[in-house]
Amino acid sequence: MQEIQELLAITRSLKEKYKLHNKSFTLDGKLVGDIGEVLVAEHYGLTLYGDNTPVHDGFVTGDENKKVQIKASFNNYFYFTKDLINMPQYFIAVQLKEDGTFEEVFNGLGVLIYNKMLCHLPNERKHNYRLSVKKLKELNNDTENDKIKLLKA
Numbered sequence: 001m002q003e004i005q006e007l008l009a010i011t012r013s014l015k016e017k018y019k020l021h022n023k024s025f026t027l028d029g030k031l032v033g034d035i036g037e038v039l040v041a042e043h044y045g046l047t048l049y050g051d052n053t054p055v056h057d058g059f060v061t062g063d064e065n066k067k068v069q070i071k072a073s074f075n076n077y078f079y080f081t082k083d084l085i086n087m088p089q090y091f092i093a094v095q096l097k098e099d100g101t102f103e104e105v106f107n108g109l110g111v112l113i114y115n116k117m118l119c120h121l122p123n124e125r126k127h128n129y130r131l132s133v134k135k136l137k138e139l140n141n142d143t144e145n146d147k148i149k150l151l152k153a
Contacts, residue, residue, distance in 0.1 A: 014038075022050040032096065036072020039102055040092050044068075045151045055086045060148060068148060069110070072096050076133045078105070080113055082125040087114060090148055093136055106136040108145040116142065 011025040014035070018025075021041055023034040030051075037057050041048050046068055048058040060066040069088035071078045078093045088110040094102040106113070116139055118129050139145070 021048045023048065024051050032072055032074065033070075036094055036096060036102070037070045039096075040068075040070045040072070040094060043150060043152055044092065044107075044148050046070075046148070055081075055088055066090060066148065068092055070094075072102070078131050078133070078136065079128040080110075080118070080131050082128045084114065084123060087111060090146075092148060093131075095133065104140070104150075105133050106140045107147045107150075108140065108142075112142065112145055113139065 007027060011027060011031065014025040015023065018038045021038050023038055025031055025034045037048055040046065041058060045061050046058040047061045049056065055069060056067040057070045058068055060068070066089065068090040069092070071091070071093045072095075073093070074096055080091070081087060090108065091110045091113060092107045093105040095105055096102050113131070113136075117131065117135060121129070
């Protein structure tokens with residue numbers, strides 16, 4: 001099928017173009033996440049760990065103590081870990097747009113998400129928490145929020 005060959009060629013091109021970030025851009029459901037991670041890393045000055053790292057996807061370049069989990073989606077929701085022992089220090093969620101840009105939905109502390117949105121829910125869960133874009137955008141403007149600085153718009 002020609003379309004699959006074209007998609008694979010595109011993923012190879014993305015992998016080569018962004019080899020500094022060590023992402024695979026595979027077509028197995030990780031493609032959107034890898035694209036989001038690279039876009040966020042380049043706009044927020046992050047260093048990515050590479051593929052399949054638990055909890056955090058990278059850190060603020062020059063400050064390895066500021067670890068970040070990145071979520072990207074075309075949907076109106078994001079998932080947040082049910083594993084509260086391994087809660088991300090910082091959490092950046094972006095909505096990808098068809099033109100290749102993104103909109104920041106949330107950028108801040110993982111503990112803020114838990115304290116303001118999830119602490120009243122049962123801790124024993126079978127699945128991760130599902131967070132709406134609307135609620136995350138509201139929380140993104142919270143005065144207690146500590147954000148990772150945007151380097152370029």
